[in-house]
Amino acid sequence: MKLLEDRIRKDGIVREGEVLKVDSFINHQMDVELFREMAREWKRLFAGKPINKVMTIEASGIGIAAIVAAEFGVPVVFAKKSMSVNLDKDNYETRIQSFTHKKIYEVIVSKKFLTPDDHLLIVDDFLANGCALMGLLELAQEAGATVEGIGIAIEKGFQTGGALIREKGIQLESLAIIESMNSATGEITFRSQPHQS
Amino acid sequence: MKLLEDRIRKDGIVREGEVLKVDSFINHQMDVELFREMAREWKRLFAGKPINKVMTIEASGIGIAAIVAAEFGVPVVFAKKSMSVNLDKDNYETRIQSFTHKKIYEVIVSKKFLTPDDHLLIVDDFLANGCALMGLLELAQEAGATVEGIGIAIEKGFQTGGALIREKGIQLESLAIIESMNSATGEITFRSQPHQS
Numbered sequence: 001m002k003l004l005e006d007r008i009r010k011d012g013i014v015r016e017g018e019v020l021k022v023d024s025f026i027n028h029q030m031d032v033e034l035f036r037e038m039a040r041e042w043k044r045l046f047a048g049k050p051i052n053k054v055m056t057i058e059a060s061g062i063g064i065a066a067i068v069a070a071e072f073g074v075p076v077v078f079a080k081k082s083m084s085v086n087l088d089k090d091n092y093e094t095r096i097q098s099f100t101h102k103k104i105y106e107v108i109v110s111k112k113f114l115t116p117d118d119h120l121l122i123v124d125d126f127l128a129n130g131c132a133l134m135g136l137l138e139l140a141q142e143a144g145a146t147v148e149g150i151g152i153a154i155e156k157g158f159q160t161g162g163a164l165i166r167e168k169g170i171q172l173e174s175l176a177i178i179e180s181m182n183s184a185t186g187e188i189t190f191r192s193q194p195h196q197s
Numbered sequence: 198m199k200l201l202e203d204r205i206r207k208d209g210i211v212r213e214g215e216v217l218k219v220d221s222f223i224n225h226q227m228d229v230e231l232f233r234e235m236a237r238e239w240k241r242l243f244a245g246k247p248i249n250k251v252m253t254i255e256a257s258g259i260g261i262a263a264i265v266a267a268e269f270g271v272p273v274v275f276a277k278k279s280m281s282v283n284l285d286k287d288n289y290e291t292r293i294q295s296f297t298h299k300k301i302y303e304v305i306v307s308k309k310f311l312t313p314d315d316h317l318l319i320v321d322d323f324l325a326n327g328c329a330l331m332g333l334l335e336l337a338q339e340a341g342a343t344v345e346g347i348g349i350a351i352e353k354g355f356q357t358g359g360a361l362i363r364e365k366g367i368q369l370e371s372l373a374i375i376e377s378m379n380s381a382t383g384e385i386t387f388r389s390q391p392h393q394s
Contacts, residue, residue, distance in 0.1 A: 029310040030273040032266045058256035063263040063273060069229045070264060076227040078256070113226040 001041050001175035001197055004153065005190050007034060008176055016183045018156065026153060027060035027125050035064050038175055039071035041197055042121070042151040045173045049148040051121045053077060055114075055140065057096075057107065057132055061124040064153060068123050077113040079139060081105040092142040096135040099128070109139050116144035127152040127174060130161025137168075149173065157191050198238050198372040198394055201350065202387050204231060205373055213380045215353065223350060224257035224322050232261050235372055236268035238394055239318070239348040242370045246345040248318045250274060252311075252337065254293075254304065254329055258321040261350060265320050274310040276336060278302040289339040293332040296325070306336050313341035324349040324371060327358025334365075346370065354388050 013021040025031040051072055056065035057079040069076045081096075082105065091108040098105060122136050133150065140147050147170055155162050155174030165172045177191035210218040222228040248269055253262035254276040266273045278293075279302065288305040295302060319333050330347065337344050344367055352359050352371035362369045374388035 023307065024309065025272075028274065028277065028307055030263060030266070030275070032263050032273060033270070035263070036267060059259060059275070059277075062256060062259040063275075066227060066229050066232070066260040066263040067267060069227070070233060070267070073230070075222075076229060076260060077225065078227070078260075080225065080256075110220065110225055112221065 001038065001193075003037055003197075004034070004176045007031075008154065008178075009188060012188065014181045014183045014186050014188065018158070018181065019183075020154065020156075020178065020181060020188075022125075022154065026064075030063045032063070032067055035067040036071065038064065038151075038153065039068040041175060042068060042123070042173060043071055045196070046121060046149045046151070046171070049121075049171075050119045051148050053118045053120055055079070055109075055120045055122045055136060056124055057081070057136060060126075064125060065123050068121070068151065072121070077109060079107045079109045079136060081107055092139045094135045094138045094142075097131050099131070107135050107139070109143070111143070114139065114143035114145050118143070118145035119148050120145055121149050121151060122147060123151040125153045127155040127161045127165070127172075128159045130159075130164045133161060133165060137170075151175070154178065198235065198390075200234055200394075201231070201372045204228075205351065205375075206385060209385065211378045211380045211383050211385065215355070215378065216380075217351065217353075217375065217378060217385075219322075219351065223261075227260045229260070229264055232264040233268065235261065235348075235350065236265040238372060239265060239320070239370060240268055242393070243318060243346045243348070243368070246318075246368075247316045248345050250315050250317055252276070252306075252317045252319045252333060253321055254278070254333060257323075261322060262320050265318070265348065269318070274306060276304045276306045276333060278304055289336045291332045291335045291339075294328050296328070304332050304336070306340070308340070311336065311340035311342050315340070315342035316345045317342055318346050318348060319344060320348040322350045324352040324358045324362075324369075325356045327356075327361045330358060330362060334367075348372070351375065 054069040149171040152174040157177040179189045251266040346368040349371040352374045354374040
């Protein structure tokens with residue numbers, strides 16, 4: 001999506017260690033007008049799919065998920081992170097390793113809010129190694145819900161998460177896929193996606 | 198706001214220890230259509246205020262904040278919780294005690310996203326003892342930002358947070374104020390607010 005790529009070029013900051021900071025418009029300060037344009041693009045890309053719920057994981061996915069859900073006219077459910085093992089039997093549970101925070105999170109969704117009747121659009125701000133997404137897919141599978149598609153704002157195309165998801169046959173629409181970035185020059189190369197606007 | 202009070206009566210669950218569960222529509226599953234009606238009510242209640250940013254704290258405030266910001270046509274900034282002391286000098290920092298989770302959180306906002314030019318509407322899902330809000334007010338004050346008002350979905354009127362905030366002379370609009378609730382009968386009594394819809 002050209003609008004997002006342009007914004008990343010303008011306001012994203014490339015740091016050493018293949019870190020891209022987009023905290024001025026995505027995951028600390030949030031440009032909800034941009035989120036609305038992203039939501040409209042996903043609506044076009046997932047047209048015809050019987051999506052009845054948006055799913056994400058706290059915290060930085062929630063803002064995008066809320067705007068996307070408003071655009072689709074459906075509710076959101078967000079998976080909650082907990083550092084303690086939660087033994088409530090009313091939850092689906094899994095574990096997610098966060099490389100950014102070097103922690104393992106217990107992640108839960110209440111059984112009340114994820115059922116075989118759900119047709120999910122999973123959304124998140126970043127996709128890198130795919131650990132968080134794999135956790136969400138596992139929770140959806142436990143619940144017997146159908147994953148209709150996955151919408152990601154920024155995919156690090158040089159990490160393995162995107163390929164892992166696409167191998168599963170799930171429609172994954174990352175609105176900006178970074179092929180490479182250079183912390184010395186700040187240069188960012190995006191993967192061409194002719195089917196996107 | 199009658200719409201929210203009715204929804205709490207219908208879908209809220211009163212538990213022992215003055216706990217109100219609203220996780221089916223506010224803070225685990227999120228009814229963003231309801232959030233949009235709440236946002237419109239706050240827009241009416243804060244009409245004429247030069248609000249240019251919505252501020253909240255992760256995680257459950259973010260969904261409401263995103264929808265409110267879309268309605269006001271402004272960005273969101275959300276304060277981040279961290280359990281470790283963060284020594285980055287580019288952040289405003291404070292500590293917030295969570296009674297629910299029995300923890301003390303270090304809470305941060307980047308100095309880039311909170312400045313003397315900001316006129317804030319602070320929003321959150323719950324107000325009880327006011328610890329989280331006091332932390333956000335402290336961050337705003339450190340930054341020299343102006344707090345134009347505070348919008349809360351559900352205030353526990355029998356706890357002290359609401360009175361503490363109103364004593365400061367800040368316009369606080371809680372869309373449902375619970376005077377009392379009974380876990381045996383499930384009965385909830387709301388404070389009358391004739392100026393709200």
